[in-house]
Amino acid sequence: xxxxLLIKGGHVLDPGMGVDGRLDIAVTNGVIAAIxxxxxxxxxxxxxxVRGDNRYVVPGLIDVHTHVAYGATTAGVxxxxxxxxxxxxxxxxxxxxxxxxxxxxxxxxxxxxLIPSAKTRVICFVNVGTYAHTTPSMADVNRMEEIDRxxxxxxxxxxxxLISGFKLRLVGPIVQExxxxxxxxxxEVASEHGLPLMVHIGDGRHPDxxxxxxxxxxxxxxxxxxxxxxxxxxxxxGGVMTVAEAAASVVPEVEEARANGVLIDSALGRGNxxxxxxxxxxxxxxxxxxxxxDLTGGGRRLGVGLLDSMAKFMSxxxxxxxxxxxxxxxxxxxxxxxxxxxxxxxxxxxxxxxFDVVDGNWKFTDTLNxxxxxxxxxxxxxxxxxxxxxxxxxGPYPWGWLPEQA
Numbered sequence: 001x002x003x004x005l006l007i008k009g010g011h012v013l014d015p016g017m018g019v020d021g022r023l024d025i026a027v028t029n030g031v032i033a034a035i036x037x038x039x040x041x042x043x044x045x046x047x048x049x050v051r052g053d054n055r056y057v058v059p060g061l062i063d064v065h066t067h068v069a070y071g072a073t074t075a076g077v078x079x080x081x082x083x084x085x086x087x088x089x090x091x092x093x094x095x096x097x098x099x100x101x102x103x104x105x106x107x108x109x110x111x112x113x114l115i116p117s118a119k120t121r122v123i124c125f126v127n128v129g130t131y132a133h134t135t136p137s138m139a140d141v142n143r144m145e146e147i148d149r150x151x152x153x154x155x156x157x158x159x160x161x162l163i164s165g166f167k168l169r170l171v172g173p174i175v176q177e178x179x180x181x182x183x184x185x186x187x188e189v190a191s192e193h194g195l196p197l198m199v200h201i202g203d204g205r206h207p208d209x210x211x212x213x214x215x216x217x218x219x220x221x222x223x224x225x226x227x228x229x230x231x232x233x234x235x236x237x238g239g240v241m242t243v244a245e246a247a248a249s250v251v252p253e254v255e256e257a258r259a260n261g262v263l264i265d266s267a268l269g270r271g272n273x274x275x276x277x278x279x280x281x282x283x284x285x286x287x288x289x290x291x292x293x294d295l296t297g298g299g300r301r302l303g304v305g306l307l308d309s310m311a312k313f314m315s316x317x318x319x320x321x322x323x324x325x326x327x328x329x330x331x332x333x334x335x336x337x338x339x340x341x342x343x344x345x346x347x348x349x350x351x352x353x354x355f356d357v358v359d360g361n362w363k364f365t366d367t368l369n370x371x372x373x374x375x376x377x378x379x380x381x382x383x384x385x386x387x388x389x390x391x392x393x394x395g396p397y398p399w400g401w402l403p404e405q406a
Contacts (some may be wrong), residue, residue, distance in 0.1 A: 003044040004028050005387060007352065010050030010057035014344045015321045016329025025057065027350040030387035035346060048382070048389070050354060055381060058324050059344050060094030060351025062331035063087065063306040065198075065230050065267035065292035068122065069101035072109040080297025087295045088120025090393035091305050092380025094351040095341060096120055099198055099230065099267070099294070100127035100167025104148075104155040111162045119385055121351070123335065125165040125198055128152075128186045142174055147185050149192070156193055164335075165196040165228075170219060170238060171203040179215040183222050196226040196336070198265075202234030202272045212238035213251070220253035225261025226336060229254075232266045232288045233281065235274030235368055241281075248277075250286045258289070263334035268309045269294025270302055275366040278316050290331045291323060303364075303396045303403055307355060307378035311403075312364055315374025320357060352384040363406040373406045 003026040012023040012035075024039040025032060041047045050057055068084040081101050088096045102109070103126060110124045129141040141147060156163055168186045169175075175182050183199075190197035199219055206212040216238050223229065232240060232254075241248050258264050266273070266288035281287070291313055293299075293306045310323040332342025341351065356379045364372050379401040380392040395401035 001043060001045040002028070003033055003039075004046065005384075005389070006039055006041060006044035006047045007057060007384070008039070008041060008047055008049055010354065011055065012057045012344065013321065013324055014059055014328070015325035016059070016343050017345065019344065020321070025344065025352065027384070027387045030350055032344060032346050032348050032350050035344060052356065054357045054359070056320070056355060056357065058353050058355070059328040059342050060383070060385065061092060061306055061327045061353045062095040062335070062341060063093050063292050063295070063327070064097045064228070064265055064290050064331050064335055065099045066096045066295045067101040068096055068098045068114070068295070069109060071113060072102045072106045082295060082297050082300050084114055084118040084120045084122045086300065086393060087293070087305065088118065088122075089383040089385050089390035091307065092353045092355050092383050092392055093306050094121060094353060094383055094385045095123065097123040097335060098125060100125050100169070103127040103129050104152055107155065107163065108159070111159055119388070119390060121385070123164050124162060125167045126163045127167050127169075128189060141168070141182060142172060144174065144178065144181065144185070147182070147189065149189055152189055153193070163195065165198060166190045167198045167200070169200040170215065171200065171205070175203070175215070176206060176211070180218055183215075183219050187222050190227075196228060197223065198228040198230055199223070200230055201238045201240070202231045202236035203238045204236040204271070206237035209237040213242065216240060217251055217253050220251070220257040220262070223257055223260075223262045228263040228265055228334065229257065230265040230267045230292070231272035232264055233268070233274055233278040234272035235277050235366075236272060239277065241277055248280050250281060250284055254286060263290060264288050265290045265292055265334070266309070266313075267292045267294040268312060269296065269304055270299045271367055273312070273367050275370055275372045278313070282316050282318070288326065290334055291326045300396050305396055307380060308396075311362070311374055311376055311378050314376045315364065315372060350384055350387040353380070354382040355380050358402060360402070361406045362403045364403060377402050
């Protein structure tokens with residue numbers, strides 16, 4: 001047999017490559033070997049028939065903001081993380097980026113345990129703070145000394161290739177007091193090592209919304225090409241929205257940063273997505289480059305996931321093609337992997353996602369507990385990672401994947 005696997009009869013949607021129609025995809029040795037309108041089933045050792053008008057075959061989905069440091073944080077003490085394969089291939093996603101769940105004190109779990117055992121591709125960003133999310137009091141940088149340049153350099157030198165970027169949460173008392181200093185130092189560390197800096201905006205505990213907004217505008221002027229702003233749609237202090245003449249608008253620094261090569265990400269989770277913020281931004285034409293899940297152990301039990309994030313943006317008016325682009329080609333380019341991920345092409349690694357679009361009147365809830373509805377929900381059917389098939393997990397709800405009906 002010339003092919004190991006044939007994905008046959010599927011509606012292939014690859015916005016980055018301009019593909020939208022029925023095609024067959026053949027895989028050999030974990031690599032896409034052919035993409036054609038018709039490939040004979042007899043030419044493959046295994047055939048996966050893709051049936052259904054609302055079932056789509058897309059490039060392997062990429063979640064650029066997750067928390068998958070499972071085992072590096074202690075249950076009941078720090079922020080809960082999920083196993084990479086729960087948020088990854090078990091959710092129809094082939095690549096996950098851990099957004100600073102740990103600092104240099106415990107990042108070794110990735111190289112020793114998580115990456116070698118995961119079926120999902122795992123990309124590791126380390127928190128600039130030494131301890132990161134190991135305890136509630138260490139969820140953020142609490143002292144400038146926690147950004148330890150010497151120890152960070154030692155960690156990177158001793159673990160070549162492990163760390164792909166840095167993460168800063170623009171949250172907490174030290175940020176409120178010395179935010180500009182924290183931003184400058186974090187950016188200096190990232191630049192020193194030639195790595196991108198991802199920054200969380202939105203601080204629900206900040207006592208001064210105006211001051212938090214000033215700090216975010218300073219951040220946007222500091223970030224450079226390859227860096228990532230995450231939580232575009234946060235309703236919390238430190239978001240990008242301002243009020244002028246009683247109409248909410250977006251600070252101009254957002255588009256300036258995007259023009260300078262900064263990736264604008266929307267990471268929803270349960271803590272930084274306001275439906276009215278997202279709607280107003282859509283009206284203004286200010287769109288995130290990517291959407292991601294901000295998946296945590298707690299969020300997983302509440303429906304949080306990449307497909308959930310995609311469905312929420314569809315409720316705002318984004319098309320299926322829009323949200324697939326945000327989680328494939330745009331995500332791949334945004335993390336510097338556009339030449340390897342985010343597209344279906346002969347010769348590329350066979351990372352492919354298959355999901356259903358399910359019509360209904362679906363109930364969602366934002367960070368402020370405001371309910372809203374959408375007419376589309378997305379349910380994973382299969383993930384193909386390096387040519388290997390993976391069925392989805394049970395789902396984030398007790399009853400499975402679909403949200404409640406409104």
